Amino acid sequence: MSASHIRPVIRRAVRADDAALAELDRRTWSPLHAVLPGPPLEGDPFFDAAHLPSHFLVAEYEERLAGYLRLVTPTPLPANAHVRQIQGLAVDTWARGRGVARALLNAACEDARRQGAVRITLRVLGHNTPARRLYESAGFVVEGILPEEFLIAGEYVDDVLMGRRLTV
Known part of the structure; x- marks a missing residue:
């Protein structure tokens, strides 16, 4: 199968992904998308009490960890329960x-729909043109x-601030 026909495999993160995701986070850190002054420190865990494995979708490509997306409710308020927010990609x-x-x-939108969401939102830095183009092409x-x-x-x-309606 040619590389153009290989598709990423998306799955829910598990606790055992911690070290690999932490390393990926350090490698991909950039002021283009990060508001923190520098990358996470080596040895810092990826998961913590506010960032649980259940919040993350993980992409594998050719059996290698290739990326992640964090999908959560934007607030704990019941009036906001119909919205999911991407808080990291x-x-x-x-x-x-x-x-x-x-x-x-695509997987995040499907997961949000399964959770009963009717909207999905995200925040992106204004100077991050590649990400903004990606989100716009995905309907945001x-x-x-x-x-x-x-x-x-x-x-x-x-x-x-970007968002889109999820068709249910």
């Missing part, structure tokens, strides 16, 4: 351009902009 450098991010987004639209919300590497950066 990373694809390893070697796996980019192979449909991994698109497969994770800009729903708001918080101008100059972050100061990253000496530059003010907008926080762009």
